[in-house]
Amino acid sequence: MSAPLLVAEGLHRSFGETAALVDAALRIDEGEVVAVLGSSGSGKSTLLHCLAGIVRPDRGRVVFDGQDLVTMSDARRSALRREAFGFVFQFGQLVPELTCLENVALPLRLARVPRREAEQRAGQWLERLEVTDVAGKRPGEVSGGQGQRVAVARALVTRPRVIFADEPTGALDSLNGERVMRLLTEAARDSGAAVVLVTHEARVAAYSDREIVVRDGRTRNLEVAA
């Protein structure tokens, strides 16, 4: 087995009195789609935030590509999120003032890519996600499904190694949800990105290669040996 892309071990994280993660662990390999399943409040979003270096766990290790995110400086982690990770959330992730094209170009611009080139590459991703027609519109003017596909385009535009998707279809009906999931997983597979998919919906999780269950902050590793 080759070295895993992202490994987490012994993660603990509390918010005040509430323990969100208790000794959570998981492993993600290059290019695989892993669903993180669990009910509301089970700690799955916190797990994702820890894996993505957004939240620092109280204890434990998160190693991405040989580097421990927990001990990394905030600036380094920001840079890592910018360059190696992509994010899709349930809603509210697009900057309302910017056009969809500018939103997709934003991570590139943050990585200091010149505006012209950034917007050109953003345009290609909008096409890949079948939302070319909304390029000039503001997020408030497009449908939920279109908005999510713009968000997926934005997550992929930097060609990240891992995409973190937190309930990406949570605000969509099943048809739009399926479309977003299909485009997300296909695009991720095409560009070789691993996907960490947090969801409570089985049909969404069915787009994954395997799943990890989080309950009361603990991960249950049920990888069938077979």
Add this chain to the structure above:
Amino acid sequence: MSIGQTFLGLLEATPRHGYDIKRRYDEHFGHSRPVAYGQVYATLSRLLRGGLVEVEAVEPGEGPDRKRYAITEAGVADVAQWLARPEQPEPYLQSILYTKVVLALLTGREAAELLDVQRAEHLRLMRELTRRKRGGDLAEQLICDHALFHLEADLRWLELTTARLDDLAARVRA
């Protein structure tokens, strides 16, 4: 529905008379359809033949209910194996899954684990269906979606049961 394993599970907690087994079975799983006496003794003699139970004591007197049955080691192993084996996902699984959960709780086994195993099995099938759906035409997609929605319903039930395991355990062990 595997009545044999269910009896074994009921016996695992403590040796029982045939009548007691029937009463317990009806209480937990019989609902509107109590098991017939004939079925009870037929099943018990089948288990006896298989060496999964043994007669622990024979009490003096007449009548069918003189024998007290106890589970053997082979019987315990059989129950464990049965509980751990996920069911083939198919519609209307609840009754058997429910039986398994209650038996696991009665015998002090990890019911949550059982549910997780079942969920994994369901998801495996759902993944396969999703893959088929991707490559298939509209008719194929619709058929797959039908199955997917049913499986999803099962999974929701699994989820809900998992969330209520503690309540269920308290009631079952009462």
Add this chain to the structure above:
Amino acid sequence: MTGRGALADLAMGARMAVTGGREGWTRALLTAVGVGIGVAMLLLATAVPGALDARQARGDARDDLRFGEQVAAGPGTLLVHALDAEFRGRPVRGRLLRPEGPAAPVPPGLTALPAPGEVVVSPALRRLLDSPDGPLFAPRLGGARVTGTIADEGLAGPNELAYYQGDDRLSDTSGATRLDRFGGGLPGEGLGPVLMLLVAVIFVVLLLPIAVFLGSAVRYGGERRDRRLAALRLVGADTTMVRRIAAGEAAAGALLGVVVGIGFLLAGRQLVPLVTLYDISVYADDIQPPTALLLAVVLAVPALAVLVAMLALRAVVVEPLGVARRSTPVRRRLWWRLLLPAVGLAMLLPVAGLREGDGGVTRWVVPAGAVLLLIGTVTVLPWLTDLLVRRLRGGPVSWQLAVRRVQLDSATSARLVNGIAVAVAGTIGLQMLFAGIAGDFTTASGQDTSRAQVQVQFLNQPDLARVLRQLGGADGVTAATGTLISVATIGSPDGPPVEIRVGDCAALAEFARLDRCADGDTFLASDPNDPTVIPADAMLVVRDNSRWRLPTAARAAQARPDPAGWMQNGVLLTPAAAATRTLGPLHSTVYLKLDPAKPDAVEHVRNAVAAIDLATPVSVLSSTIESPRFADIRRGLAIGTVVTLLLIATSMLVGTLEQLRERRRLLAMLVAVGTRRSTLGWSVLWQTALPVGVGLVLAVGFGLGLGAALLRMVQAPVTVAWPVVGFAVGLGALAVLAISGLSLPLLWRLTRADGLRTE
């Protein structure tokens, strides 16, 4: 809909203003504090004239200056010697008193006249005497015993330094005034029409931004309020009800603000006595807004709030599922936006050449024109913001985020900076006027502070050598020269007067250019501008009627201005030349140079002078004289501008913080995807700087226009006062920096990843 239903709607709105959990309370509190500050400012402004009147009334009651009015000495008269000095730059009002009979008047604030050797002091002076600085002042009281305190009614303000001292050496020939009562003197110098207009315009300039500020304060939490109204529509409220509920909410918030404002005023009033502004301090009870104006403010502010709320609702459609901005945004038509300032300018321009005595129409035309011109900044600003920002593209991410935000809602941004634009435009206009006409009010005094910094004139002090020794020995005095002075007439006792000065060569050189000088010399100083001719062999009649002829050895010399700026013909005698003459009663003038490194030197001089003669004043020379009223107005305006900008900056800060809080999730998300916090910080800065920048551009334009119009009005040359523009722009830039800086902690806190947690 019945009246009862309407009332119920209003009450419901009122309840909503204060309920709604912690956020609701925060919002209500912000509104109340914002409106409260504005209300307090308004009330304070209405109370200022009253406070100054009260102060003036106390001043009039103790007035002891008499011009030409002769009072015969009697049992009911009092001799008063006024001694208006300073202590470390603070004015000290000193009075020496000597009753001439048992019924002599007692000044207000005193129960009895101080006996010789006794002094009654103001509370502020008593505090000074008790402080470590006391010994620096005490010698001026000539060792008098402090026997009492002047009561409030005898003082202009709580921080006034004043004393009444008994002195039995006073006589009406030594500069004392005889009084039979205090008060009843001439009224003080009133404000001329130009100054009246200026004061009116200043009030406009300061109060208009406060009105604008009030307008934005009653809209705190506007977006959340809109959402709440949408929720009400969902459960069945119709548009009329929603309007009424919004009106109730706005009015309740504003009323709360009025209460808070009155509270601020009452609390602030107690602080007023602690403050001395331009040597003016007033008592807490002096701050008393007139009832009519108080009522007007109490009613107008909620009315304004309701009006603003209604106007805001006009721009949106509250639908059950949310609030939509009107789909076709209000077209920014230029003509009416330009109409207001154009009319304002048209009103100001014809008033060219305002003279003393003008009144009537111009008295309101000018402030009205200024108001219109300034309101013009409010109307033109959104249009200009739109115009300038619409085409902006490119730039770094932080810039792009800010520009897009302003583009999307230029009206909100413009509203935030309206106040700043008005305040800055008004300030520039007025300060430009002041700078332009400063020459009219500031005159060169002609005093030469390089030659001497202090002048002391003694009456009847013939022993100049002792005086010079004593004053020269005071701490911080580096040089002392002095001359004795007598006044003679030429030819006969009724002839033209001429001054005779006696002093050593160095002292005399202050009055004439002496090519050479030795003791025994006599000089005839002549000033070509002085019409009095002193013939070379003039016969001088000295005051005691003895006469002597100018010696033929007297040399002509060109008179030069003395350090106090005076130049005249005169006879200058060296001591040896003076010894052989009779001179009559002698006064003396002493010039002192002080060590600039010792700021207290002049206080030591005052003490040394008091040791010689309590009643002798000390003059500090200064090269310019600024009309004190004018200086007060100008400094008042500067302070007012700073306070107003501070207020508006506060409201902008609140707006920015609120906006950040509303965008909490988005900000957390931006950080999650790896946005540098500095990028977000810069974006906040740009987002504030952009509208403020546009506002300042407009304000500078309008301010220069207003200034030019006002300057034309007083017939002064129109020059742009760049330092004033720099000051105003600097203040604006400072405000932007402060707002951005102060919103950073919240930004930092919001961008911690917890912001992503929605549950």
